[in-house]
Amino acid sequence: MGLIEKRPAICGVCPGGCAVEVTLDEGRLVNVQPLQGAPFGNLCIRGRHGPEVVYAKERLKTPLIRVGERGEGKFRPAGLDEALDYTVQKMQLIKDKYGPQALISHSGRGAFEQSMLDFCNIKTDTVASKLLLPFGSPNIASCGSLCFVSFGILAPMANFGIPGTALEPDLVNSKLMVIWGSNPITDSPPFLFKKIVNAKKNGLKIIAIDHMQTDIARRADQWVAMRSGTDGALALGMINVIIQEQLYDRDFVQNWTIGFAELSDYVQEFAPETVERITRVPAQTVVDLAREIATTKNACLRTYTGLEYTNSGVQNIRAVYILFAITGNLDVPGGLYINLPTGSTVAQEEFPQPDGVLPIGAREYPLFYELTRCAHYMELPKAVLKGDPYPVKGLLINGASTITSYPQPEIWTEVYRNLEFMLVIDIIMTSDAMFADVVLPSATYYEINSYQRYPGYLRLRKKVIEPIGESHNCTLIIAELAKRLGYGYLYPQSEEEILAKAFAGNPELLELLKHSPDGVKVAVPERRYKKYSTGQLRKDGRPGFPTASGKLEIASELLAKHGYDKLPVYINPQEGPLRNPELAQDYPLVLNTGTRIQSTFRSQHLNVPGLVKLQPKPQVLINPSDAGSRGIEDGNKVMVITQRGGVAFYARVTDEVLPGQVEVNMGGGNPAQVEAWRNANANVLTDFANRDPISGFPVFKALLCQIEPAE
Numbered sequence: 001m002g003l004i005e006k007r008p009a010i011c012g013v014c015p016g017g018c019a020v021e022v023t024l025d026e027g028r029l030v031n032v033q034p035l036q037g038a039p040f041g042n043l044c045i046r047g048r049h050g051p052e053v054v055y056a057k058e059r060l061k062t063p064l065i066r067v068g069e070r071g072e073g074k075f076r077p078a079g080l081d082e083a084l085d086y087t088v089q090k091m092q093l094i095k096d097k098y099g100p101q102a103l104i105s106h107s108g109r110g111a112f113e114q115s116m117l118d119f120c121n122i123k124t125d126t127v128a129s130k131l132l133l134p135f136g137s138p139n140i141a142s143c144g145s146l147c148f149v150s151f152g153i154l155a156p157m158a159n160f161g162i163p164g165t166a167l168e169p170d171l172v173n174s175k176l177m178v179i180w181g182s183n184p185i186t187d188s189p190p191f192l193f194k195k196i197v198n199a200k201k202n203g204l205k206i207i208a209i210d211h212m213q214t215d216i217a218r219r220a221d222q223w224v225a226m227r228s229g230t231d232g233a234l235a236l237g238m239i240n241v242i243i244q245e246q247l248y249d250r251d252f253v254q255n256w257t258i259g260f261a262e263l264s265d266y267v268q269e270f271a272p273e274t275v276e277r278i279t280r281v282p283a284q285t286v287v288d289l290a291r292e293i294a295t296t297k298n299a300c301l302r303t304y305t306g307l308e309y310t311n312s313g314v315q316n317i318r319a320v321y322i323l324f325a326i327t328g329n330l331d332v333p334g335g336l337y338i339n340l341p342t343g344s345t346v347a348q349e350e351f352p353q354p355d356g357v358l359p360i361g362a363r364e365y366p367l368f369y370e371l372t373r374c375a376h377y378m379e380l381p382k383a384v385l386k387g388d389p390y391p392v393k394g395l396l397i398n399g400a401s402t403i404t405s406y407p408q409p410e411i412w413t414e415v416y417r418n419l420e421f422m423l424v425i426d427i428i429m430t431s432d433a434m435f436a437d438v439v440l441p442s443a444t445y446y447e448i449n450s451y452q453r454y455p456g457y458l459r460l461r462k463k464v465i466e467p468i469g470e471s472h473n474c475t476l477i478i479a480e481l482a483k484r485l486g487y488g489y490l491y492p493q494s495e496e497e498i499l500a501k502a503f504a505g506n507p508e509l510l511e512l513l514k515h516s517p518d519g520v521k522v523a524v525p526e527r528r529y530k531k532y533s534t535g536q537l538r539k540d541g542r543p544g545f546p547t548a549s550g551k552l553e554i555a556s557e558l559l560a561k562h563g564y565d566k567l568p569v570y571i572n573p574q575e576g577p578l579r580n581p582e583l584a585q586d587y588p589l590v591l592n593t594g595t596r597i598q599s600t601f602r603s604q605h606l607n608v609p610g611l612v613k614l615q616p617k618p619q620v621l622i623n624p625s626d627a628g629s630r631g632i633e634d635g636n637k638v639m640v641i642t643q644r645g646g647v648a649f650y651a652r653v654t655d656e657v658l659p660g661q662v663e664v665n666m667g668g669g670n671p672a673q674v675e676a677w678r679n680a681n682a683n684v685l686t687d688f689a690n691r692d693p694i695s696g697f698p699v700f701k702a703l704l705c706q707i708e709p710a711e
């Protein structure tokens with residue numbers, strides 16, 4: 001042991017930003033512990049393995065320029081300046097030849113660091129980078145093309161005119177929490193999980209509605225197991241019971257909603273027995289659950305990705321929100337509290353918006369475009385391979401692993417082979433990067449100076465170790481590109497400038513933070529309930545919701561305007577046993593993919609020995625009855641097969657999934673991963689064409705498959 005130093009820091013493994021204490025041994029990060037006493041001193045399994053993550057031998061260490069064929073993975077090392085100059089030269093060539101719209105960017109879950117969010121991304125709750133806007137291209141895309149936007153933007157905006165991030169469970173005052181298609185222990189950071197555990201000790205009842213028995217379902221008082229993708233039917237069935245039994249909040253419905261009468265007619269299709277047939281939730285449970293949500297004063301809700309990936313995903317999420325609203329659980333103590341953003345502390349530069357040309361996907365997903373101002377990445381293949389609506393020739397990827405996260409990797413490799421230029425910025429080699437012309441190594445969050453905002457709290461992120469190799473603060477890589485493109489003034493150009501700009505409105509706070517390694521509390525507005533009745537939700541100060549009608553739109557004008565159903569109409573999954581019984585003869589198991597596991601962060605960490613050890617192989621969870629009838633035992637290698645293809649997984653035989661349903665891990669398929677995972681890209685099984693027509697999100701969680709023992 002050399003010179004040991006312990007100090008408070010911010011975890012650098014994921015953007016969660018948990019407060020930690022790091023131990024350095026002669027400047028080398030050797031240990032990470034939760035920071036005792038800090039309000040956000042959580043630490044997940046991944047955080048504990050911080051040293052292994054940052055020092056992984058697979059880290060990209062120098063900029064690379066392609067020398068072999070696309071996809072072959074042959075590169076030569078280059079200097080950062082050379083790689084950036086080359087990138088900008090290629091971008092200009094494409095612009096001259098095809099116009100600026102022929103360039104597209106995509107940022108993913110590796111682009112969520114606070115300064116990246118504040119300075120590089122557009123302000124619509126998505127992480128799309130603004131870099132190409134001044135260049136003249138409207139084609140800025142992000143993982144919002146398949147994550148968050150359904151639950152966080154489309155559904156809540158259509159209902160309430162309010163983003164999903166502003167709807168939070170008022171846990172401390174709540175009697176009942178329904179956790180519907182979410183598992184709070186996998187949140188980054190897991191703040192809510194900590195609060196739930198505490199509230200439960202104080203008597204909070206928890207009901208988990210989930211296709212599988214996850215951590216939260218095991219801790220819950222009740223696990224409502226259901227068929228994947230059918231949540232809309234369950235919500236509408238409960239609304240039916242509530243209306244028939246007159247358990248809804250009359251005053252709220254009369255004064256603050258439109259479309260209730262139409263909804264009352266529509267939900268009659270969802271009698272409890274019908275709902276049982278669709279969802280597999282027993283009719284009596286549907287009735288009991290409805291009564292409980294309607295009569296508990298008050299009940300709150302947490303939902304997320306579990307509901308996003310089916311054919312009526314957006315409408316299903318709307319139905320769930322409406323269920324809570326009409327039962328008097330919206331913006332009341334203990335209910336679903338409306339916590340409108342009070343505005344970021346960072347004044348963003350005005351970025352010029354290109355006019356005259358719409359981004360790809362604006363035509364196919366007009367509501368998505370209206371509310372995000374982004375390109376829809378699911379439409380990229382059409383643009384690259386068919387020139388529809390116009391050719392796209394160049395791609396900039398930052399912090400995303402699209403070949404493992406989007407459906408049908410063979411489509412994406414074909415797309416990337418047909419590009420004229422591709423840049424990837426990442427911390428390790430991904431399948432995407434194998435196709436790139438230029439690969440730039442990003443530093444991890446342990447290697448940069450920045451800051452982190454929490455609800456009611458702020459901390460500075462002080463660099464813990466120097467950047468590995470020639471890796472670089474990712475925000476500054478983007479700033480360098482902007483500089484070479486002639487608009488560097490729109491970005492901070494150093495870490496000092498990042499902090500100065502971030503706290504330009506309050507330099508005293510920055511000084512205070514510099515001397516407060518444990519962070520600083522910031523004032524949070526006092527809780528005010530029923531704000532729709534006091535005019536606090538609308539800009540014009542009038543009572544009501546910030547929708548076109550001023551009401552909670554059960555019948556949504558916004559959806560109608562774009563040709564979608566006004567009501568939260570449920571449709572059975574297109575590839576499901578009820579809609580497609582013939583297909584179900586050959587592929588009898590309902591396939592769900594991607595429920596989060598704690599040891600991985602989607603495609604990440606599958607190269608990190610300490611984390612891989614926790615689950616060395618990619619699994620398919622299968623019920624004992626389905627395993628038994630196929631001669632499959634726990635731990636066996638099996639083939640999971642859909643109409644699109646087959647992938648080898650390892651069976652975990654468990655009654656955590658219902659008979660007839662299986663769950664497959666996502667994230668496998670990248671070259672730096674250990675072999676079993678590298679060969680198991682779950683998205684070989686999913687379907688590029690099968691989507692929610694409103695969000696354009698792929699149906700990741702309601703498909704059909706067969707499982708056979710592998711040779």
Ligand SMILES: Nc1nc2c(c(=O)[nH]1)N[C@H]1C(S)=C(S)[C@@H](COP(=O)(O)OP(=O)(O)OC[C@H]3O[C@@H](n4cnc5c(=O)[nH]c(N)nc54)[C@H](O)[C@@H]3O)O[C@H]1N2
Nearest residue numbers: 181182183186209210211228229304305306595596601602
């Ligand atoms: N450790 C870890 N944490 C992560 C991530 C990670 O990869 N690893 N990813 C991050 C990302 S990108 C996101 S978007 C968030 C997601 O955050 P969450 O949405 O909380 O993700 P999950 O933990 O998968 O929880 C979703 C739950 O929905 C359930 N579910 C799946 N299909 C259905 C269905 O049809 N109906 C119902 N009712 N339930 C269903 C799943 O079984 C699961 O329990 O997590 C983030 N946190």
Ligand SMILES: Nc1nc2c(c(=O)[nH]1)N[C@H]1C(S)=C(S)[C@@H](COP(=O)(O)OP(=O)(O)OC[C@H]3O[C@@H](n4cnc5c(=O)[nH]c(N)nc54)[C@H](O)[C@@H]3O)O[C@H]1N2
Nearest residue numbers: 108109110147399400401405425426442593594602603700
């Ligand atoms: N079948 C199926 N598919 C899914 C899902 C599912 O549940 N099922 N979930 C979907 C969801 S919710 C999401 S969000 C997407 C996730 O899709 P992605 O955004 O592709 O997520 P990751 O696989 O985590 O890829 C993030 C990349 O960022 C890199 N990275 C990490 N830190 C940094 C950094 O500081 N800078 C830079 N430049 N790079 C960094 C990582 O090495 C990694 O390669 O996948 C989706 N795909």
Ligand code: SF4
Nearest residue numbers: 011014016017018047
């Ligand atoms: S949630 Fe993210 S930031 Fe928090 S300890 Fe885990 S890896 Fe670190």
Ligand SMILES: [Mo]
Nearest residue numbers: 143146147148
């Ligand atoms: Mo996500």
